Amino acid sequence: MELKLTHDTIEVNEVVFDAMVEQSVELDCLLPDYCPNVFKVLKCKMVPKMTSGRVVGNEAVIDGMATVFVVYICEETNQIRSFSQRLPFTKTVALKSACENPSMNVSMQCEYLNCRGVNSRRFDIRGAIGIFLRVSDQRQETVVSDAEGAGVQKQQSSVKMDGECRQTCKSFTVREELELPNGNDSIASVLYHSETARVDDVKVIANKVIVKGEIQLHVAYCPLDEDAVPQTVEYSVPVSQIIDLPGVDDRFSCDVCFDVTCADLEPKTTMDGESKIVSAELSVNCICTCVMESEKEIIRDLYSTNYECELEYKKINLRRSLSLPAMTSMVQTSVDTPNEEIASVYDIWCDIARLTGKRTATGISLDGEFDICAVCATVTGMPLSIDKRVEFHDDIDKEPGLPGCEIEVSAQIRSMSYHLTGDHKIDLRIELSVFSKAVQMISQPVVVNMSLDEAKATSKAEQAAVTLYFADEGEQIWDIAKRYHTSVGAILEENDLDAETMTQGGMILIPLID
Secondary structure, eight states: OOOEEEEEEEEEEEEEEEEEEEEEEEEEEEOOTTSOOEEEEEEEEEEEEEEEEEEETTEEEEEEEEEEEEEEEETTTOOEEEEEEEEEEEEEEEOSSOOSSEEEEEEEEEEEEEEEEEETTEEEEEEEEEEEEEEEEEEEEEEEEEEESTTEEEEEEEEEEEEEEEEEEEEEEEEEEEEOOTTOOOEEEEEEEEEEEEEEEEEEETTEEEEEEEEEEEEEEEESSTTSOOEEEEEEEEEEEEEEOTTOOTTSEEEEEEEEEEEEEEEEEOTTSOEEEEEEEEEEEEEEEEEEEEEEEEEEEEEESSEEEEEEEEEEEEEEEEEOOOEEEEEEEEEEOOSSOEEEEEEEEEEEEEEEEEEOSSSEEEEEEEEEEEEEEETTSOEEEEEEEEEEEEEEOOOOOSTTOEEEEEEEEEEEEEEEOTTSEEEEEEEEEEEEEEEEEEEEEEEEEEEEEEEEEOOGGGSOSEEEEEEOTTOBHHHHHHHTTOOHHHHHHHHTOOSSBOSSOEEEEEEOOO
């Protein structure tokens, strides 16, 4: 019987870039005419966001927007005021190869920022943005999935992996008019704002992904009354989108994230003449990555009991990922205040500066750092900012579910509470929403082709019906059978063995097969 090979295609995943690159920031800021002169800068903060990303040939191109907030003390009144400025940027990163079906994972953070006052109305700002970029390429490889005839013996296994992958990004705008709660003073100007977007529900149907979630909006503002201290308000803005993604259906698992790339907040006067409304325009990216799990039979080795043969191997990299349900982490920490006695805390800004996750015996271990800025007032009424980087650790009792996997984690600050203590400290309680994925990387050689040399048939007439062989402990029966042109099943049956690995050394019988 002649040799018959069956081929199949499998999806191979290769990481073509995984590193942090820097984008420099240089701004010459001039204070707007409506802002009072600056006496002292309390806080300069930069928030970088990706607005779009694409792979062109062997380059990744990332477009972004950096929003710089400058919070300061006024020259004459010692009140807190602020202004902001935006800087668009584009970063091009060279990849090690061109991509067939690329997917991108991008996150950004401020690496450092310096603000130098040239005069009371002009600032020189220098800094750097850290862009954490991972680009993966998925391509199809043709491999041997089955073989028959010519006494062929095959060593194969069933492997689960990430199959077809599709990714898209949709940008949209949310506009809302948000009323101040009862009891809050009318708004004169926005001091600072931050946005956290989360996904609550994802549904995949034919060629579309339906997403629902919300944007949590934190606003610190200056009241109209010049003697009033800054106040804060929280809003929740619902969002929903239908994402067109040709080729997907309910067989795909889908990871979706919302990201607010830009926010414009302005006070608006109501019919009765009070500034009790915040007009918000939020630019949002919805990044959607859909993956269908695949299970394929892979031939790892072949040989013929009748003929000498040549094999063509190729080493492939497979990826299997499992998204875990969102988890909650509660972190308690504190910030020491300086020698000045703190009378009150106006607001606290908190960002996740670093986060890593690893698998433990009981679940997932989180380690990270918070960048915390507390805007306070001393007993003399002078505004003061306290900056500190705080380490945190938490163990989550959640089994990842894949053997030998690595953990990829990200997190959002869902809520935060704080209070002043009597020992010159600010105690904080921070609730994190943790999103994790268990990732198993499989790297192994596979057979992509086989050819027989029919001129070199194995001469069974010259072989003994049974050969004695001394096997070493740990030796594979497959290797022995291949060497003597017999089958694994024949050796196992002849020697009454249960396993294909020798548990101890000893003499075995190698039978001749037709």
